[in-house]
Amino acid sequence: MSWQKLGKEFEKLRAEYRGSLPAKLVRLRSLWARVDCEEPDPDALEILKRELHTMAGSAGSFGLPLVSTAAAAAEDALSDLKEGSRPGAKRVAKFNDLFDRLGKA
């Protein structure tokens, strides 16, 4: 049985998940703002990575594979960023692009 066949219950959960995405994106952006600043917050970086990881792992199961892919790419883009260090211009551009993709997905 695929997710599509799980009927109304699944559709309800999917709608709930989809409905929760805008707030999640706002939160991700706010965490990113605490990383991409003069004094980067190491805790914010860790939380951001974790939340992107969670989104990458769950969105596809709710029928949103593009969100999963974009979140995984964003997580990858942060993987070698050291705690407390400010991301370089290249990484910022890449990450912002991924954020846009995430928003559109």
Added chain:
Amino acid sequence: MDEKHVYALTARGTRELKSAATSLTALELKLLVLIDGQSPLSRIFKQFPSQPLAELKDTLFKLKTAGFIADAGGDEDSGDGAIEATGFFTRPVFPELAKAGAEAASQSDETLQLLRKQGYVARIAKRATEQMKLEKGQKIHVLVIEDDPQLAKLLRMFLNMHEFIPRMAAGKDEIVAALRVVPKPDVVLLDVTLPDVDGFEVLSRIKQHPVLKTVPVIMMTAKATREAVLQGLTRGADGYITKPFDVDIISSGIKSVLGLK
């Protein structure tokens, strides 16, 4: 068998790694996961320090004969670009738990990208050696250890719909509490990344517990690194499913590790 030789996965070998169930032995599976078309056998064999060389060669021969692997077309040590697995098998099977878990959780970009490029998403579940027969009315108790509340809700709904009895836990305290509930779970679905404990540590603790050690554990993770899969399998995981997943995989994985039809 020349130890400088390099083998690659065939389409059948790749399918086997992606399949929800496998009839391969643990050793066959571990070797298959390490075959990458770049590493010479000498490097792969180093990952099995306690395994007799003859047994390793015999197992490889079986994999080749069965069509899971084939010559990669060269016998040179490729060096650059090979997947780095050094140290993984030289560690004890049950090493310092937190340290090993942290190592598995921090795999390199290169490895992850290579795995994705090659289409590796691990969907492995060992087939139980004995078939489980359910008594009339008997239901399967599934402990789901997952910290994402939405995904946990979805899994609970799915398991209920399929007449499993789910039991949920999201962190250390809840895991302990859920494991204390009688009857013991028939199978555990275990997220690798949890807020206050590493999934691999939970796996090791289950597999070292006198009562729980026989309970099959299926790991679930969004990190599909080769090392992470090996980490799970080496520590005794019975299945490995990468997120996001389709429910088919969960259902067939549970049935496979329990020997249910």
